[in-house]
Amino acid sequence: MISLNRRDFLKLSSLVGGGLLFFRPSAKAGLYTPHYEKPKGEIKYYPNICSFCSTACDIKVRTRVDGKFKKPQKIDGNPNSTLNRGRICARGQSGIRTVYNPDRIKYPLIRVEGSKRGEWKFRKATWKEVEEYIRKKVQEHNIQPHEFAIFAGQRACAYERLGAFAFLASIGSPNMIGSPMQQCVMAEHAGANATVGTMTSHDEILVDMDNTKVMLVVGSNAALTGISVSRAVRFAQGKRNGMKVIVVDPRMSETASKADKWIPAKPGTNMPFLMAVLRLIIKNEWYEEEFLRRHTTAPFLVFDNNGTPEAFGQNANPEALPFAEKYYVYDEFSGEVVEVEGFTNDNIGNKKIKPALFAPKGLTFQGKPAKTAFDYLWEAVKDATPEWAAKLCDIPAKDIEETAEMLGTIKPANVYLGWMDGRYEDVVQARKAAAIINVLIGGVDRLGGWIYTPELREGMERFHKAYESGQLKNPMNLLMATAMAPGLLGMTGKLEGMMYSGKFPMFRGYPHFSRAYFDYRAKKEGKKGIPFSLFTNAGFQEAVEGKLTWNGKPYQIKFAYIYSTNPLKDYYGYKSWVKTFTNPNLKLVVVDEILPSDMAAFADVILPDKTYLEKYSSIMPDGPNSDMAIRMRFPSVSQIGDVKGGDEVFCILSNAIAGKRGGDYFSASMIISQFTGWDMKTVSKEYALAWRGKKPLYKANRDIALSEVSKKLGMTSKQLEKALEEKGVLILKKKEELMEEAGMPYKLPVPTFSGRVEIYSTLFAHFNHAYGVDPHWDPILKFIPFEYKKGAGLDYKPTGNEFFFAFGKVPEMTYLTTADNPLLHALVERHKEENYGFWMNPKSAARLGLKEGDKIEVENTVSGQKVKSFVHITEGIREDTVYVMSDFGFQNKKLTYASGKGVDLGRLIPYRLGPVTASAMSCQFTVKIRKI
Ligand code: SF4
Structure with a gap:
């Protein structure tokens, strides 16, 4: 167990990559002769993008390079960045510990024949074996494109979005569950x-x-x-x-x-x-x-x-x-x-x-x-x-x-x-x-x-020009152009035209499974559809259970690919998700992860993902920066085990799933060319190489982006790549200039349907x-007098051992990758009570006879779910409310640091969909607290 304070942590984080933290016997005891061996190789700095939260800070990684061997030593903020202004947080600094985490999944794993999902019985496999295994399962169960669904989590959403869309287009499936889209955005x-x-x-x-x-x-x-x-x-x-x-x-x-x-x-x-x-x-x-x-x-x-x-x-x-x-x-x-x-x-x-x-x-x-x-x-x-x-x-x-x-x-x-x-x-x-x-x-x-953001301005400029010139008069053109438009227009176009209509040619007449679910729900329960449920998981459980139909034929999901998300914990209603992932109707569950998540335990195949420090990327916008800037990732670590990034896996899976049908890289090229405005010929040429295994998809995307962007900037691809490698981030225009030229709504329409x-x-x-x-x-504004529980409206005042419920985030943690990080874990452990317990006001605690650290049972008064925890007494919470951090509660015992710490909110919050976006109504209940 590591125990350290923040100052120690900052010192240590500069050393961990250098491997200086192992135990040394005492020189005084004569067991060891101190000597100084000059480390081999030279120091280089590689730019990268932190992957631990949606801020996506610009970083530079101090790396020792010895021939082909690269070892990162320290991560700092990139001083050229106007996004994070040269600074990063504790999570960002601790990234090297994720790369070398002893719990890492380093090789493909296949579940041992005869074992059950959830038991964690896996054998080591090669990528070839895995590809063959998937191909066989797809053929054996005759799995059709619409019977496949990808759960695209944080890494897929933020960094490999293009690859994920290209992959779905290549196999002809409309079924993306965009975890960050549904749960956050x-x-x-x-x-x-x-x-x-x-x-x-x-x-x-x-x-x-x-x-x-x-x-x-x-x-x-x-x-x-x-x-x-x-x-x-x-x-x-x-x-x-x-x-x-x-x-x-x-x-x-x-x-x-x-x-x-x-x-x-x-x-x-x-x-x-x-x-x-x-x-x-x-x-x-x-x-x-x-x-x-x-x-x-x-x-x-x-x-x-x-x-x-x-x-x-x-x-x-x-x-x-x-x-x-x-x-x-x-x-x-x-x-x-x-x-x-x-x-x-x-x-x-x-x-x-x-x-x-x-x-x-x-x-x-x-x-x-x-x-x-x-x-x-x-x-x-x-x-x-x-x-x-x-x-x-x-x-x-x-x-x-x-x-x-x-x-x-x-x-x-x-x-x-x-x-x-x-x-x-x-x-x-x-x-x-x-x-x-x-x-x-x-x-x-x-x-x-x-x-x-600059991307919204650029997108609107393109869309507005096309609209003004009359190019979009044909409704189909308008639909296509809207799907490619930025912001609300783009998302509505994708939702209504591509995902929900069931008419989009690429998906062979099938809509996203949620559309079939809403029809089912309307018939069975008389409930309406959820209008803006983009990339939702609504209906996934019913689709696996075989309850859905489309055009009179069964619409079942048989193959789930879960990439960098943890549905068992994060989608709430733990038991219902376990039931779904152990349903024999689900013929294949493939999980792609860096660390052994709770979800990974329920996989048939586990694919080992690269960390961000091991990845290249295409040219990317500078995250949530109001200045216009571009950046790129350069790896600062030599290959660990036999891991592959999402973009490489997409091509392998595409060939395994749709190989017999030809792994349709042409559809993939078409959709990417439309999303990005990249030249279709170049994209299809590069994608052909990627799909034939001649070039990794990330490299194809990077080469296309370098060629397209360098043309706009009046330089060669090589010059642009060099500039990006040197600086990490290139600021192209400041926000003041952008507002002056393309202020929205002053100079350009905003991306709404009225502009x-x-x-x-x-x-x-x-x-x-x-x-x-x-x-x-309501199109204007409507007060929604909801009930916390039956008969308990907004004027409700809980009494006795009943409380309102609130949760939030802790600065040291975001996802699994940070939760199992030993340095961050040590920081969190310094304030265990605050981080793992339920916050309660001293007056409420006195009323219930509770002292700091007393064990409690927390019961959801709406769903009846119960979790065990302990109480943390603080003035920082209202008397009628209890509060808990949401970042903990991982259960997989393979996680040395994260397993069993804190509360798994998936076991306290029920799976209940919100009416407009299908997001979880995650706090709409009260809880009862009992001392145990
Ligand atoms: S974890 Fe910290 S350093 Fe990394 S992106 Fe988020 S805020 Fe930036």
Whole structure:
């Protein structure tokens, strides 16, 4: 067991790669003659991208190179990076320990004949054997493309996305389960995305903390100071520049501890808090009138369509994407209703009109009473007084009033949404409310506000040009172009056109299995589909059980490939996932991992993945950076065991699965060429080599990217590669320049279906037509008075041993790769109680007769699930709430450091899908605590 403090850790992290940590006998005892042997080789620095969280920091790895042998010694932040500004966190520094982790899976493994999934009985195999094994299983069970599904986790989503899409296209399967999409991005951001049109990553729209004066942080730990360096450096700079921070959180998080004001509102009450703030901003006219009139859907004329707001002009065809030819506004100059263009960034265009934010009383249009979307917004919040919200949030009304006044009167200000927040069924409307506040106070694509990423600008520039030139008039073109568009447009196009339609030629007439599941659910349970469930696992269990059909034929999943994700723990409802993965209908389970995850134990075949320090990459954008920059990975470690990266595995699997059908690299090339804009001829030539095993796919992608990007930059591929190797990251344009040239919505449309920032969401109105009217996807704003449990609404006050539940993240851990890292583990162990136990307020603990460290049983009052833990007593949590860290609870005994530590939330939180995005409603229950 290693035990060390933070200072020791920093010292040690520079030594671990040099192998200086082994025990030396004492020279005094005469057993050892000290001598100094000069280490062989020279020191080189290789640039890379940290893979331990979605921040994806730019790093440089100090490496000793001796001929072909490379050994990393220390990881530091890349000083050329404007993303993480040369800094990294403890997780980032500890990466070398993941490479040399003794628990690592170093060779392919095949489950021993006659053993059961979950038993961990594997034999060592070669890659050839594995390929043959998979090929045989596919043939033996006649597994068709749509009967295959990939669970694409963090590494597949963040770094090998192109390879994963190419692979699916090559085998003709529509079934991707995008774990980060469903559990993180979609789960939380859909409400904000619908407003500003983003949808690319956790930080697709960046908060410019350097320049803001006031920031409201809403979330259980908005990931600023503890979790993500790119946010932390901005937060620190903002604080130095005088930024005032208000944090709403039931727990004293790292962010709250550094805030000017901590408002410990009751868990699940973000929505009433935000509605009350919004009401005060509108009532006091603290909004940016000109911006709202000109660049948003606030002035759109709207009518009441059977109880839900709908814009005049809204495309009501449930089968088509919701583009419209025109909308209508009331012009205050002429006193008339006038048409405005359907897809633009401008409500005014060349006409001299002044769209009204509030319609004149009694206005009718097309024979119906007409109001503006802004009128509707006011109606949605007009009764949300600070006193009403304060009662539900259990905080003083004054806190709400002061927050609204600061946001409304001090410029620039913004609302920071964070991520990994508590999730309730109102999360989409709550985040929509937060986004609307940000829009009202003028915080879109301006210094101090939310700033779009360069990729969104570039993508919109391409899409807008094609739209303007009329190239997209044909609905099929529009569908294809939308699927390739950035942000919300792109994701909606992919979802509706490719994944859900069942008409996309590449997938041979089959939709994603979730579409078949929603039909099944509608028939059996009368429940509607979940409209924005992109890359969801919804219906996977039913598909394995053989309950689904498509066009009258069975739609079963028989082969699951799980790459860098741990469904048993992370998708909640542990038992139901074990049942699914041990179902004999599932003929083949292949897990691709670095370390022996809980999921790996349930595999038939385990494939050993490379760590990021062993990988090359293609040219990549600089993560969530508002400057335009490119970067690339260069390996700094000699090959360990017989491991292969995801991009290499995709080709092997593709040939094993679809080999007989020809492993369709041409379809793969086509889809990648459309996604990236790369030349189709070059892509197909390189992909042919990759699919024939003549060149690894990562190298093919890298060579294509180097050739395409170098042309744009006016240099050769070699020159570009050299520059990237020297600097790691090349800054091409600063955010100020980008905003000046391609400000959104000032110069370009934003990626929404109206091209404007949407107070009235054209997409949510479309969901009303396609899926039926539902307040969860109200196009403007709707209060969702959910129940924590039956009969326990938002005014519920738990008594006795019952508590609200909250969870969050710890700065030292993110995924399995960090949880089993000995250095990080040693840091975590220094605060065991805080990290592994349930936080409880001293008053509550006294009431229950509990002392620090007492063992407890925690029971979910909705699902009946129970876990055992212990109590950590702290003032940093409300009296009616308990809190626990979500990063622990791994069970696989092969994990030396992580196994059996902390709580597996998969065993406390039930598998329950949220209504809009199919994300887990992970905190919508209460728990009972008993001393054991
Ligand atoms: S914040 Fe830390 S873990 Fe995340 S990418 Fe940066 S260095 Fe790695």
